[in-house]
Amino acid sequence: MTTPRIEVDLSKIRHNTRCLVERLKSQGISVTAVTKAVCGHPKIAQAMLDGGAVDLGEARVSNVERLRKAGITGPIALIRTPMLSQVDQVVRSCDNSYNTEIEVIARLAEAAHKTKSVHSIILMVEMGDMRDGIMPENIEAIARQVNRIPGVALKGIGANFACLSGVVPDAAKMATFSTIASEIEGACGPYIETVSGGNSANLPWALGHLPKGCINNLRLGEAILLGVEPVSGNQIDGLYTDAFTLIAEVIEAKVKTAPTSVSFTDPALAALRLVPDNIQSVRSIIAIGEQDTDISGLTLPKGVTCLGATSDHMVVQTIRSHARVGSELKLQMNYSALMRAMAAPDIINVIIGETLPWKPNSASRDDPRLALV
Numbered sequence: 410m411t412t413p414r415i416e417v418d419l420s421k422i423r424h425n426t427r428c429l430v431e432r433l434k435s436q437g438i439s440v441t442a443v444t445k446a447v448c449g450h451p452k453i454a455q456a457m458l459d460g461g462a463v464d465l466g467e468a469r470v471s472n473v474e475r476l477r478k479a480g481i482t483g484p485i486a487l488i489r490t491p492m493l494s495q496v497d498q499v500v501r502s503c504d505n506s507y508n509t510e511i512e513v514i515a516r517l518a519e520a521a522h523k524t525k526s527v528h529s530i531i532l533m534v535e536m537g538d539m540r541d542g543i544m545p546e547n548i549e550a551i552a553r554q555v556n557r558i559p560g561v562a563l564k565g566i567g568a569n570f571a572c573l574s575g576v577v578p579d580a581a582k583m584a585t586f587s588t589i590a591s592e593i594e595g596a597c598g599p600y601i602e603t604v605s606g607g608n609s610a611n612l613p614w615a616l617g618h619l620p621k622g623c624i625n626n627l628r629l630g631e632a633i634l635l636g637v638e639p640v641s642g643n644q645i646d647g648l649y650t651d652a653f654t655l656i657a658e659v660i661e662a663k664v665k666t667a668p669t670s671v672s673f674t675d676p677a678l679a680a681l682r683l684v685p686d687n688i689q690s691v692r693s694i695i696a697i698g699e700q701d702t703d704i705s706g707l708t709l710p711k712g713v714t715c716l717g718a719t720s721d722h723m724v725v726q727t728i729r730s731h732a733r734v735g736s737e738l739k740l741q742m743n744y745s746a747l748m749r750a751m752a753a754p755d756i757i758n759v760i761i762g763e764t765l766p767w768k769p770n771s772a773s774r775d776d777p778r779l780a781l782v
């Protein structure tokens with residue numbers, strides 16, 4: 410089979426989504442499934458929807474267009490504030506977008522007006538992570554402006570944490586955000602449909618026992634795809650962490666003896682003695698490199714250690730067996746490795762676990778099982 414490849418188990422993605430959707434439902438919180446790390450892969454997106462996500466969130470218009478071309482018709486939110494140069498595409502392909510600039514909102518409104526549609530706006534509030542967001546003291550005035558512009562409708566407000574500055578969404582921050590949401594509702598109501606509290610980093614707060622205020626949505630990517638909570642890096646109870654497996658091929662396997670005297674291009678390297686003197690080691694080269702993924706974000710099988718990587722090669726050492734040329738190595742990826750590998754042109758995706766388990770009440774008339782009756 411072609412290597413390198415990513416094997417994607419859709420049944421695990423469906424399971425992870427369903428678990429999170431059910432746990433959050435009891436807290437009054439819906440799930441927007443974020444597809445940016447998988448470049449808007451339509452089958453993965455569909456598995457998230459099958460698992461109960463209410464809608465999809467994407468950061469790039471090109472990925473949204475990929476989802477639309479594949480026939481995904483449900484609501485999609487653009488979760489990165491739109492580029493001024495893309496307002497027409499945004500209005501055409503997304504039902505709503507997260508915004509921080511009134512100039513962009515005004516242009517989205519014009520674009521929507523041209524097509525006789527109304528584009529929904531979620532205003533992103535700056536809660537301390539210092540990436541995207543409107544300062545809390547300005548949010549009400551901007552919300553009022555949005556309400557006055559024909560072509561757009563104020564759908565909600567959102568916050569984002571733990572991205573640029575690693576600000577953790579604790580109970581106090583979430584209570585403040587909830588208060589902001591109710592103030593906006595008071596000023597611009599009758600009601601604000603979506604109060605989106607954050608991303609996977611919000612799960613410890615969301616699944617905890619403290620009140621959730623008026624927060625009724627989270628946008629989840631990493632937790633669904635990798636089954637981990639990003640702040641601690643811990644596995645989330647009952648979720649799969651191996652829905653994705655990267656498989657790469659061995660192209661060299663030798664017992665190598667480092668030359669006894671080597672000259673280094675950089676004296677600092679000589680001081681570090683990265684090439685040990687006269688030590689034999691079983692080394693293999695894997696045909697994958699920094700151009701394909703984040704090598705430092707890979708977990709190797711037991712007994713295999715990474716000695717280093719360049720743009721196209723990863724050199725590993727094996728303790729027991731000598732990997733044969735042509736054999737395959739299974740690697741697990743963290744978020745950064747996954748995101749880059751999914752976007753790498755030389756890595757193909759192989760989908761497994763595609764069929765949904767058969768449910769008696771979901772049988773349709775063209776189901777082959779019914780042809781026997």
Ligand SMILES: *Cc1c(COP(=O)(O)O)cnc(C)c1O
Pocket residue numbers: 443445468488489569607608609610628629630631632639
């Ligand atoms: C990436 C992103 C998310 C999803 O983050 P995860 O940590 O993958 O859950 C949510 N919201 C915004 C605005 C994002 O950029």
